[in-house]
Amino acid sequence: MTDTSTTDTAATKNGAFHYRPLGRDGLARRGEIVTPRGVIRTPAFMPVGTVATVKALYPEQVRDAGADILLGNTYHLMLRPGAERVAKLGGLHTFMRWEKPILTDSGGFQVMSLSKIRKITEEGALFQSHLDGSRHMLTPERSIEIQCLLGSDIQMQFDECIELPAERKEVERAMELSLRWAERSRNAFLAQRASGGAGPGQALFGIVQGGIDAELRRRSAEALVGMDLEGYAVGGLAVGEGHELMLATLDATLPFLPQEKPRYLMGVGTPLDLIEAVRRGIDMFDCVLPTRNGRHGLAYTWEGPVNLRNAVHADDSRPLDLQSTCPAAREYSRAYLHHLMRSGEYLGAMILSWINTVFYQELMAGMRAAIEDGRFEAWADETKARVVAPKTTT
Template sequence: MPGPVDNGPDPGGGAGAFGFQLLATDGAARRGVVTTAHGTIRTPAFMPVGTQATVKTMYPEQVRALGADILLGNTYHLMLRPGAERVARLGGLHRFMNWPHPILTDSGGFQVMSLAKLRKITEDAVTFQSHIDGRRHVLSPERSLEIQGLLGSDIQMQLDECVALPADRAEIERAMNLSLRWAERSRRAFIGTPGHGIFAIVQGGDDEALRVESARALGVMDFHGYAVGGLAVGEPQDVMLRILEATCPELPVRKPRYLMGVGTPDDIVQSVLRGIDMFDCVMPTRAGRHGQAFTRRGKVNLRNARHADDPRPLDEESSCPAARDYSRAYLHHLVKAEEALGAMLLTWVNLSYYQDLMAGLRHAIEAGRTADHVAAVREGWARGDIPPAA
């Protein structure tokens, strides 16, 4: 059986081309850098989610200061409101949201499947009604790429069909094959301006053989990068990791690998150990808005009454002022009073933790001590949060 395809340098070549350089490996873990039209992305990388051209409760410059090299925008939401054509007239997504750094846009497919009303999938496209106003829209592979081009994102994603798990193998295989045909159409529709790339999406549900088949078929299409989709949708972590162990060795070595919609800090760490380079997830921002903080001692629920009289910060050693300079009692008060500042501070805490986690992994891979570093990180989580003194 053939191994992974190594397509070498970016097919565009030349100055300003989209590219990926693999700088170091430690086991399957990889340290690299992605070059785009709006700057470089250090990998492993976590992309904060800016669904509607904003990372909720955060200023763009705050997000950048935490160490984020790239944000994710959502094609489905942006095509419905304010509209891709409007964003293009206003100078593109980077200018529109005041983020002059790399942006990845998803294809819109996942949101169509999960949010839209009365959707219908055919060979040509998916037709759906907006969840906002009920208007009818048609999203084809070509239209998805057109929208992403109008937005001006540095990394654009092929349109695919993501099935909910568990599902019958026949249904998973049907969706995988449709996604492969849509991948070919997406690759043809992509306008390869300098510094911009298109990623394919490996599908196949929880079936290892289908995942391998999808990865190999996409590998010969010569995309700029490869995503693994259709995971972190409710399946156990061990299933996700088993699929990654089957899939990653089949992906091109010199192209970035992106695990979509993942996830918890432990999901990220375990996936880096299996060869994933890029991640996105709403978890740190959503958790912050619901009173939960991620720290080196694990997750802390600030709604818990035990924090009401606790003058200590969340983490006195954190690089984030929100974790270091505000008392747990105050954060608890803000959360219970439903003050906007509580969501702002805890989102700041969480995105800081995620970026520090990625920086630690990058340094560990470079130093060839990834296993020891991961063991120390997980030991901190296992010890748990330190209770207040009696």
């Protein structure tokens, strides 16, 4: 599967961060995010390298799969090995041997989901580490400082993400607090830029919150756009609301975000989620599903998902997916992959994580090509019928 977009060139070096639109098909957008570390072809899927590693994969495998950008996480890296230590070792790119762009999540979601004890105040989030019980205070200013120490190319504002369903009053409170934290994140980022802690090629994204309430989403989006940030994320979804409500929330939110800046849907998702979100105008995604599901025996193929732990594969000598560009999908038998997963061998998790990472990058390349060709709707319907249909989940 070819991708006709431009590649990283010397022209991107030492330049300012910007989004370059290349075409549209309906609301689906084809573009490029230009950074000094390279071009990010959009729509883009970011493999999740939470603690400076995409689980079970070498950086070279992730690069060769077609990924232009990875995601790291402020919360995890501040706890171990520590942002100051990473900075002394040359920054996150050098530390993990990844020369392309990196986006860092601010840590707000992890404070909500992982901390043993947490207290949210106007100042920030006081929490207890899930690793050793130590106490930490994460504020918008400290989150930006950590992200600058890591050297990430795209940084996220610190926000409060709450689990759904929730009372509207609570959703509104968290949304308004996140807006105040967005302003503080912006001021901290501008201060870092003024002092040399962040360069012109680094960017800060705001995060639209508001649960599934259309009016709260509008208010959040309009306030963030008024801050003139380099990009905008839709956060607080894929936290219990379900697929249809997620799409309805995107429909209610995206009209209020600027066309000339990138749009990022955080923590999403399945192939179906990605297709439908791109249909509505989303440019960027991240999710742990490709590698997490791979470690548990689920492979994504061009004929649908395959659960290789199922006994039906024990005597199946066929390769997993001849349509994949991943050598492992074409060359290893289903029987062998079944054996590895049932035996608990590390190699099984490594192979399936590799296959799934390649599949997700192929999926995004397919979307980009379809938008360029003006046939996204037909491509989306054809692909959904092939890769989302439940008939092949055995």
